[in-house]
Amino acid sequence: MASSTTDSITELRKAFLDAWSRCSQVNQRLLVALALLLLPPTLIFLNSILFGNSKRRLQAPLPPGPRGLPLLGSLPFLDPELHSYLADLSRKYGPIMKLQLGQKLAVVISSPSTARQVLKDHDIIFANRDVPVAGLAASYGGSDIVWRPYGPEWRMLRKVCVLKMLSNTTLNSVYSFRRKEMRSTVKFLWSRAGSTVDIGSQLFLNVMNVITTMLWGDTVHGEERDILGAEFRQAVAEMTLLLGIPNLSDFFPAIRRWDVQRVERKLGVLRTKFDTIFESIIQQRLKMDNQESQSGATDFLQILLKMKDEEEGFTITHLKALLMDMIVGGTDTSSNTTEFAMAEVINKPEIMAKAQKELDSVVGKDSIVEESHIPKLQYLYAIMKETLRLHPALPLLVPHCPSESVTVGGYTVPEGSRIFVNVWAIHRDPCIWENPLEFDPERFLGSNKYDYSGNDFSYFPFGSGRRICAGTAMAERMVMFSLATLLHSFNWKLPKGLNELDLDEKFGIVLKKKSSLAVVPTPRLANLQLYHE
Ligand code: HEM
Numbered sequence: 001m002a003s004s005t006t007d008s009i010t011e012l013r014k015a016f017l018d019a020w021s022r023c024s025q026v027n028q029r030l031l032v033a034l035a036l037l038l039l040p041p042t043l044i045f046l047n048s049i050l051f052g053n054s055k056r057r058l059q060a061p062l063p064p065g066p067r068g069l070p071l072l073g074s075l076p077f078l079d080p081e082l083h084s085y086l087a088d089l090s091r092k093y094g095p096i097m098k099l100q101l102g103q104k105l106a107v108v109i110s111s112p113s114t115a116r117q118v119l120k121d122h123d124i125i126f127a128n129r130d131v132p133v134a135g136l137a138a139s140y141g142g143s144d145i146v147w148r149p150y151g152p153e154w155r156m157l158r159k160v161c162v163l164k165m166l167s168n169t170t171l172n173s174v175y176s177f178r179r180k181e182m183r184s185t186v187k188f189l190w191s192r193a194g195s196t197v198d199i200g201s202q203l204f205l206n207v208m209n210v211i212t213t214m215l216w217g218d219t220v221h222g223e224e225r226d227i228l229g230a231e232f233r234q235a236v237a238e239m240t241l242l243l244g245i246p247n248l249s250d251f252f253p254a255i256r257r258w259d260v261q262r263v264e265r266k267l268g269v270l271r272t273k274f275d276t277i278f279e280s281i282i283q284q285r286l287k288m289d290n291q292e293s294q295s296g297a298t299d300f301l302q303i304l305l306k307m308k309d310e311e312e313g314f315t316i317t318h319l320k321a322l323l324m325d326m327i328v329g330g331t332d333t334s335s336n337t338t339e340f341a342m343a344e345v346i347n348k349p350e351i352m353a354k355a356q357k358e359l360d361s362v363v364g365k366d367s368i369v370e371e372s373h374i375p376k377l378q379y380l381y382a383i384m385k386e387t388l389r390l391h392p393a394l395p396l397l398v399p400h401c402p403s404e405s406v407t408v409g410g411y412t413v414p415e416g417s418r419i420f421v422n423v424w425a426i427h428r429d430p431c432i433w434e435n436p437l438e439f440d441p442e443r444f445l446g447s448n449k450y451d452y453s454g455n456d457f458s459y460f461p462f463g464s465g466r467r468i469c470a471g472t473a474m475a476e477r478m479v480m481f482s483l484a485t486l487l488h489s490f491n492w493k494l495p496k497g498l499n500e501l502d503l504d505e506k507f508g509i510v511l512k513k514k515s516s517l518a519v520v521p522t523p524r525l526a527n528l529q530l531y532h533e
Pocket residue numbers: 145146147158325326327329330331333334337388392393394397398399400461462463464466467468469470471472474475479
């Protein structure tokens with residue numbers, strides 16, 4: 001294109017020079033001179049238009065999607081159960097679909113091949129987050145791992161988290177904390193044997209206590225600790241709710257200052273509540289002069305305070321933001337997964353019997369479950385995987401955001417759009433899974449085909465690529481340990497008058513069971529002393 005343009009310029013210039021020599025009159029000469037002067041820029045201008053157009057013609061179109069209303073786009077039509085609503089729309093518009101939400105363009109990914117392109121082939125481009133106003137307010141302005149943009153600061157935080165706090169070595173060293181909390185849950189359930197127990201609340205409290213004990217060990221004791229547990233439960237529930245609701249400030253940045261739905265204000269109050277608690281615990285820990293906690297293990301707060309002194313750029317704000325990530329990111333996710341697993345298993349007595357048979361052969365009926373038993377519990381592992389398939393804790397992952405425009409599945413995904421990867425839809429796709437709505441742990445037995453390391457885009461409940469969950473090892477331990485202990489120590493029945501538990505889901509940044517799981521435990525171990533260990 002460029003060489004043909006140069007050729008034509010040369011030819012035309014020659015023609016005009018010939019004309020010039022033939023011109024005798026002054027005004028004619030002037031005209032030709034003017035034309036000569038103007039011709040090259042005119043040709044360059046025409047060329048740029050032609051070239052520009054051809055480039056535009058080559059660019060892939062935007063993905064298909066519903067039309068929506070002027071200005072508002074699809075906002076008025078959003079269903080609160082966003083994961084299933086988007087799955088329904090994708091069946092109509094395809095595995096990559098666009099949705100205009102006010103001024104924000106959302107792109108929904110719902111097939112293994114498009115997910116692979118986003119999370120693997122273009123991993124770095126999509127490693128940023130589309131940070132909602134709520135996310136900023138909850139995380140000290142995005143000073144944490146979840147919402148930090150991809151870059152050196154995020155890398156530093158992630159390194160601290162994965163290597164120092166959530167590695168297998170550190171997790172082994174704080175097993176005593178997990179064990180102690182699990183034993184006190186068993187003791188409580190034993191005291192309520194034969195009556196209906198809200199197991200959802202118990203599981204949350206258990207995970208919350210495990211996590212806070214791992215975070216600051218026995219810095220906080222007795223009654224103060226119980227009050228703290230209850231306060232956190234309330235605050236985490238409110239926070240995940242606010243993080244999940246569509247916020248007009250995200251879709252119309254110009255009106256953010258008015259905070260129409262009061263999301264930012266409410267989150268600010270919650271953040272201050274957490275901050276006051278963090279401050280007081282940090283002060284107590286510092287007073288203890290960084291000595292070992294009473295149990296002899298090193299807690300996460302000690303590790304983080306050491307990091308603050310040793311790692312350049314790691315500030316007290318980062319420290320608090322990481323505490324927040326552990327509490328908000330680690331509690332609901334693990335306890336809701338265990339709650340869904342229990343509900344599925346209680347609905348299918350043959351699956352419960354099979355899991356208990358395995359537990360009896362690995363643990364025995366005259367011992368209690370220890371974490372060291374977990375690698376031998378293959379059937380229970382299949383139950384956990386099947387639960388994460390049907391009820392992935394983060395059904396749309398955490399929103400990703402491309403740092404530049406890129407082509408995916410033949411369509412342009414513009415820079416700055418909000419990417420929803422609908423892992424929930426992929427996990428229920430009948431083209432991938434036989435009887436996809438059936439809870440059937442057997443599908444995970446006898447092969448290592450589906451692991452959740454993020455390499456298989458048919459099954460990735462923890463995400464994939466650079467932003468894959470930072471707490472997979474901890475989540476696995478907590479879900480497996482709770483499930484194993486609950487199913488080994490008790491038989492579980494439905495409350496009188498109920499034939500089946502409902503498994504309805506409620507969308508939020510973390511997927512919940514719509515109604516809390518209320519069931520009846522009956523001790524199944526002969527030696528009652530085991531309930532008091
Ligand atoms: C069953 C339990 C859990 C599930 C299913 C789960 C799943 C996920 C998913 C899907 C993501 C987003 C990945 C993406 O956007 O591509 C994520 C991110 C994250 N998770 Fe988990 N998670 C669980 C438990 C935990 C626990 C126990 C912790 C820590 C105590 C944790 C810490 C994090 C952090 C820090 C991130 C942000 C990673 C980043 O942006 O770099 N998660 N998790």
